[in-house]
Amino acid sequence: MGKKKANIASDEESGEMDMSPMIDMVFLLLIFFVVNATAITVKKDKNIQMPTATSSGEVKSANGCxxxxxxxxxEGKRPDGMSNDVRWASDVSAPLNSPEELKEYIKNLAERFKDKQDFETRLYLRGDQKALFKGSREVIRVAAECGVTKVVFAVLPAKNSAPASRED
Structure with a gap:
């Protein structure tokens, strides 16, 4: 009789599984999720010298801000080139020269955020230390007219506190 081939692995073959394709797939999935994740951040104007507060809370999410x-x-001409009669700017430092422009800016964003049900629309107010409160009061009044009633005052933490802003 001739030799029969047995279904037994030869001594040269090992029973280990090659993990290289599995590791490659995990890294590809990781890269896919990192690239597709949307990080929502609040853009900051470096020309604003923000006030400090000893008691403040941290904003958990920038959604709806x-x-x-x-x-x-x-103060004369500011470092960003805008004249001192411009009191407000949007989050990307686009000057808002009048209460009408301010209202249009807030109204457009409030309407865009209204469709989103998973977060609440908030006014994130970043005031300069030297700014008079009347500028902030005008922004709060205009936001209330547009239906935005929650206000977050942005502050820097005092030396012994950790959070960066307070929600009121």
Missing amino acids: IVVNVYGEG
């Missing part, structure tokens, strides 16, 4: 920067008045 309408950012308005309030600048100090009467």
Whole structure:
């Protein structure tokens, strides 16, 4: 009789599984999710010298934040090139020259965020230390007219506190 081939692995073959394709697939999935994740951040204007607070809370999410920067008045030409009569700017430092422009900016973002049910629309107010409160009060009044009633005052933490802003 001839030799029969047995279904037994030869001594040269090992019973280990090659993990290289599995590791490659895990890294590809990781890269896919990192690239597709949307990080929502609040853009900050470095020209604003924010006030400090000893008691503050941290904003958990930037979802639904309408950012308005309030600048100090009467300081001549600012480093960003805007004149001192411009009191507000959007989150990307686009000047808002009048209460009408401010209202249009807040109204457009509030309407866009209204369709989103998973977060609440908030006014994120970033005021300069030298800014008068009347600029902030005008922003809060306009936001209330547009239906935005929650206000977050952005502050820097005092030396012994950790959070970066307070929600009121």
